[in-house]
Amino acid sequence: MKTEELEKVGNANMARRSFLRYAGVGAASVGLLATAACHKNYYHDYSPTAGVDIGSGDYGILNYAYALEQLEAAFYTQVILTPYSGISDSERTLLTEIRDHEILHREFFKAALGPNAIKGLTPDFSKIDFSQRSSVLGAAMAFEDLGVQAYDGAGYLISNPDYLTIAGKIVSVEARHAALIRNLIAPGSFAGSDVVDTTNSLNTATEIKNVLAIANTYLKSKVSAKNYGYTA
Template sequence: MKTETNSTTGGANMARRSFLRYAGAGAAAVAVLGASSCRTGHFDLPANENNIDIGMGDIGILNYAYALEQLEAAFYLQVIATPYSGISSIETSYLTDIRDHEVLHRDFFKAALGSGAIGSLTTDFSSINFSDRTSVLGAAKLLEDTGVTAYDGAGYLIQSADYLTIAGKIVSVEARHAALISNLIKSGSFADTDQVDANGLNKSATIAQVLAGANGFLKTKVYASNFNYPKV
């Protein structure tokens, strides 16, 4: 099944321009840093041309987020392009809003990273039945929960306060998505124990754990083999 990757509504296009203007100063700084990282060889790819390495430092973390946002955007674009059987008007509205958010996030990271961005990823959604509500919402929950645990697990690695602020604003939106999707599947499960621990804190996951799961939906595999974790 062909996955749509570029179509959004006119409102989403306007929102994208506003979002990029809002984050413009940070985006320019990231692009400069990305160009510097490229010159130092941080974006050398593994021998397999289908593999992508996220790189190192803050640029690596931003590319990590960019990869996940590409995956989520592609998924929701397909969900809206081919709605599942029996989808209600309110579910269509919810999922369209989520699609627009994910496209904004994807495009922000691409613009911010500039020449330091990893390439466009090729998705593999063959395990998802887009005509079936249970299959679609189950995949949406997996992607949203993974996204939140990914941001929570990698936040401490971000060195720049500006980048950390942007990541915090994005992960809070991803958490709203995750809560909504969970509640669509089972009423009252918006903060269930599969994601929130006994201390009331969201669970987190390592980069390696997240990419291992994300790669199941990608033909282009993403790795962090060159990432330089800080010494503790």
């Protein structure tokens, strides 16, 4: 399904919900970021062949998060549009809620960044068999774990404490998603040793360059982070 169609379906399903209802961030935060996004000292590169670069500074990190939220929103929108064989009512409900969260996160960053936002990305889910439960939940686990690790790995790069607070609220929701998906696959595996350091009980963190190298395998529109050591 084309990105435009995914957007249309997702937005229609979200019409009954208030903006940022599940994201854990308030309208004041939207205003804060939208005002900041009007500054002209930020840039990002884009060309049809080179893809898009997130830029630098706090806006660069916000665009980084926006790129990942676009990927997750598109994935869960497709999951609900084409449910896997044997999906239960409870699984459908849970995955629909996650879809709604991810759409709200995506729309939050898009609105907050305004003209400084990177373009809408085109997903490539050809490696995922959406008819098979194991394929869908396996991909969901990979996306959720990667998302949490991405926020944890980039948090220290945010200089504005207000932005950091917002990122903390969103990653808390992403961690709930990750735990839920893991339990759907294997009950009791919500905090596996592959994602939580058993020595100090801290979630693992991943650098921007490593996150984007994985994320780009599911994107036709490649994302670079030249200021953070990664070119797609």
